[in-house]
Amino acid sequence: MTTVNANGITLGIESFSADDAPLVLLAGGTTMLSWPDALCERLAAGGRRVVRYDLRDSGESTTADPTAPAYTLRDLAADAAALADVLGGGPAHLAGVGVGGMVAQVAVLDHPDAFSALTLVGTRAVAPGPPDDDLPDHDQATMSRLFARPMPDWADREAVAEFAAASAEILGDDPVAARAIATRIWDRTPGTAPPVQMANQMGMVFSRLDCKPRWRERLPEIEVPTLVVHGRRNRFFPLGNGEAIAREIPGAQLLALEETATAIPDAAVGEVAEAMLTLG
Structure with a gap:
């Protein structure tokens, strides 16, 4: 792992494979660890230079004040193009995965010459908040369980890991994997200030981010080959969100993963890697 300067900021990155291979750029959702190690390694073994990176206010990237971000979704899209x-x-x-998928959609729309293909994992085509009437919202019973729990002591590594594991179980993800990832994220987070730890673990900065103007109506403008990957058990962004993106981007392929919720499980890594490598 290292850092690079792009678009006037510092971005934390991790590279896999040789520098002269075709580049696959993985936008974090919000940290780079949203992308499984095994998937990065499979893509690299398939002849790609894989670079995963942290969005602003996470990991090794520029961190200022996640409670009042002085940048917009368009700035995050410009970061991707500059990187x-x-x-x-x-x-x-x-x-892009999760909220990183929102960044990726806007990046390809605003900077089409920078990108040759697009993969969107477990995301939707509207900003955080109430979705369009034709899109399924978060499963309310799941959200009630998630947010009924008290927040952990963000300065306590073990408490944060336990919180992440319990959240994963509610969402239908693997709690053991979630605990391990949360620990790694905690270790990479610059300091133990609660807003910064919370931004790294939960991506809450997006609830305060300016995501205007809308971009869903522009999806038909996307001309690059596009893969939409979505878990059939995703309770946070239910499958209908991925299906809508796949309908609205010309020629997009939909890969619906049967036993998957929000995170890419180890069992699905091979299938996702093969689809991405076939795309470009």
């Missing part, structure tokens, strides 16, 4: 340019090698295959 692809700094890393070199021509247009990149851009992938």
